Amino acid sequence: MKATLFPARPEHRPSVWGQWFDRAVNALVVIALGVILGSQYLEPNKRLLSVAAAVIVIGIAWRLDMVSGIGVMIMALPYPRGTVFGSTNIALILLLVIIYLLRMSQREVAPPRPTPVDAPIAAFFLTYVVSFYNVESQHDLYFALQNFQLLVGTLIMFYLIVNSVQTEDDVKRLHVFHTASVVGLMLIAIWELNHPGATLVPGWINFENTHGDEFNRHGVRVGATFYDFELLADFCGLNLLFLGFRLAQQKAFYGRVMHVAMMVLVLFILFATVTRGPVVSLSVALVYLVFLMRRHLRIVPMTITLAGGAALLFGMNFFVSTFTRSGNLFERVAGTEMVGWMPETRVGTWTEAWQRMMYHPIIGWGPYYSSQRGLEYWYWPHNLYLYVGNLTGLVGLSFFLWLFWTFWRITKPRVDTPAGDSYLDSYLFMAHVQMAFFAVDQFKIEYLRNNTYQYQVWLMFAMWVAAYRVRRDQLRAQGVRI
Numbered sequence: 440m441k442a443t444l445f446p447a448r449p450e451h452r453p454s455v456w457g458q459w460f461d462r463a464v465n466a467l468v469v470i471a472l473g474v475i476l477g478s479q480y481l482e483p484n485k486r487l488l489s490v491a492a493a494v495i496v497i498g499i500a501w502r503l504d505m506v507s508g509i510g511v512m513i514m515a516l517p518y519p520r521g522t523v524f525g526s527t528n529i530a531l532i533l534l535l536v537i538i539y540l541l542r543m544s545q546r547e548v549a550p551p552r553p554t555p556v557d558a559p560i561a562a563f564f565l566t567y568v569v570s571f572y573n574v575e576s577q578h579d580l581y582f583a584l585q586n587f588q589l590l591v592g593t594l595i596m597f598y599l600i601v602n603s604v605q606t607e608d609d610v611k612r613l614h615v616f617h618t619a620s621v622v623g624l625m626l627i628a629i630w631e632l633n634h635p636g637a638t639l640v641p642g643w644i645n646f647e648n649t650h651g652d653e654f655n656r657h658g659v660r661v662g663a664t665f666y667d668f669e670l671l672a673d674f675c676g677l678n679l680l681f682l683g684f685r686l687a688q689q690k691a692f693y694g695r696v697m698h699v700a701m702m703v704l705v706l707f708i709l710f711a712t713v714t715r716g717p718v719v720s721l722s723v724a725l726v727y728l729v730f731l732m733r734r735h736l737r738i739v740p741m742t743i744t745l746a747g748g749a750a751l752l753f754g755m756n757f758f759v760s761t762f763t764r765s766g767n768l769f770e771r772v773a774g775t776e777m778v779g780w781m782p783e784t785r786v787g788t789w790t791e792a793w794q795r796m797m798y799h800p801i802i803g804w805g806p807y808y809s810s811q812r813g814l815e816y817w818y819w820p821h822n823l824y825l826y827v828g829n830l831t832g833l834v835g836l837s838f839f840l841w842l843f844w845t846f847w848r849i850t851k852p853r854v855d856t857p858a859g860d861s862y863l864d865s866y867l868f869m870a871h872v873q874m875a876f877f878a879v880d881q882f883k884i885e886y887l888r889n890n891t892y893q894y895q896v897w898l899m900f901a902m903w904v905a906a907y908r909v910r911r912d913q914l915r916a917q918g919v920r921i
Contacts, residue, residue, distance in 0.1 A: 510616035566835035672714035684869035720880035792820030803832035823881035
């Protein structure tokens with residue numbers, strides 16, 4: 440007898456009249472949506488489009504199982520809309536939480552379980568709350584509360600995903616949705632590259648701040664719907680590694696071709712951001728990847744791979760800088776000047792961010808990085824660790840580093856290749872390399888400064904923890920102690 444998490448219920452089949460009623464309702468909904476979309480194509484109204492999109496997403500999420508509903512959320516996360524109560528991302532996450540709770544009450548999904556990162560998350564969250572004590576003005580409090588709402592939203596999403604993913608197949612489905620989301624963002628970035636300063640969807644997605652020099656024909660740096668070229672570059676670096684894992688797991692020829700094409704697309708956008716940091720971080724991560732895979736390396740294949748990779752990189756840089764509106768990434772990397780151990784563009788911001796952190800070294804300034812009298816560089820410190828230290832003090836920073844260490848520990852590879860027989864072990868192997876990339880790259884940027892990108896980071900964290908828990912359960916069922 441097949442074991443199930445909860446006992447199955449007898450299937451309920453509606454009557455003939457009930458079936459015809461359902462079909463009639465579905466037909467009317469399709470007709471109504473067709474009329475709305477047709478009228479909006481001729482005369483767009485951003486409010487009506489937002490409502491229609493919300494109705495569609497809610498209907499899809501309600502009809503699907505939890506993992507598929509989360510997949511819909513993953514596809515929608517990069518395209519939020521502001522509302523009177525916050526981002527549409529918050530609304531979608533809360534909707535899925537309600538669906539989860541309803542299904543849990545009907546014993547259709549498992550109740551929440553502890554995760555290995557609960558303690559550092561709880562500790563950091565507590566210091567985040569305590570840091571409000573040092574918020575100095577009503578202006579800062581307004582933005583601090585917005586940032587607090589964003590943190591709560593990402594944490595709710597994290598635990599929703601971790602507790603909804605119960606099997607290896609769930610992890611694989613989540614990865615398919617994430618892959619589709621990555622490709623969608625890359626395609627939008629290509630549109631942005633060819634239409635700097637233009638609007639894709641009126642009142643929703645516009646790139647009016649995307650400009651280059653030479654009359655908007657060169658020097659464009661794309662940021663997609665993050666509207667931040669540095670964070671898009673960070674996203675590209677992380678997902679080059681993710682797609683590399685997906686490629687290593689492909690058995691079919693066409694699957695490999697498709698994933699190679701997606702990796703080339705992501706690499707193209709990475710060059711179109713003209714951002715140096717992820718190139719350095721990705722180099723470090725790839726060296727670490729080679730070290731972990733050293734047992735599988737052979738001189739001739741490795742030499743061919745390195746030569747092919749170098750040719751691809753230089754060819755991509757030449758193509759982007761010559762035939763597109765973007766700039767020359769390698770030229771910018773070569774022009775980097777170092778002042779001691781710091782890049783010249785970070786000397787002022789890093790030094791001042793450290794000095795600013797020392798004003799309130801214990802609990803920080805509060806959850807908003809604002810300008811302070813007597814400081815010259817009030818803008819982002821361009822360093823996640825200094826940013827967290829400024830917000831929550833050295834105490835909060837220590838808990839944040841504890842969280843990072845926990846991610847590093849739970850992704851510690853049990854295998855030494857992303858092409859192993861165990862999908863989950865192979866994914867955790869590459870997640871470990873992703874963590875190495877992310878920890879290095881955040882020395883020159885801070886993901887917490889962007890309202891949209893934060894969800895992508897915590898989505899990545901959630902996929903790591905979910906894969907770890909599923910694999911841990913599998914090994915325990917086999918009698919393996921971990």
